Amino acid sequence: MNKKSMVLAVSLGLMTATNVAVAQMAQQPAKLNTCIGCHGVDGNSVVPNFPKLAGQHAAYLEKALKDYRDGFRRDESMAAFARGLTDEEIRELAEYYSQQTPR
DSSP: OHHHHHHHHHHHHHHHHHEEEEEEHHHSTTTTTTHHHHHHSSSSOOOOTTOOTTTTHHHHHHEEEEEEEESSOOOOHHHHHTTTTTHHHHHHHHHHTTTTTTO
């Protein structure tokens, strides 16, 4: 393979990887950054104090977030994060994490 072909192949590979990453980011809920610090981008927290969200039922996650937001479940950190979430944002986050693969 000559240098031009090699450069072209590498460039196409990088462009494809970038397009896949952008597409994956577009599928992520807007408020995901609120959660990833503790629960991870894919819901597989590596810290035992923070539960894994990946693969949980969306209805359970939605109810839990609404309960934190509305004061029915008590955890200062979760309440602070959930307080600013709308019903739609909670639904998006619950759906997103329910579709992630648990590890």
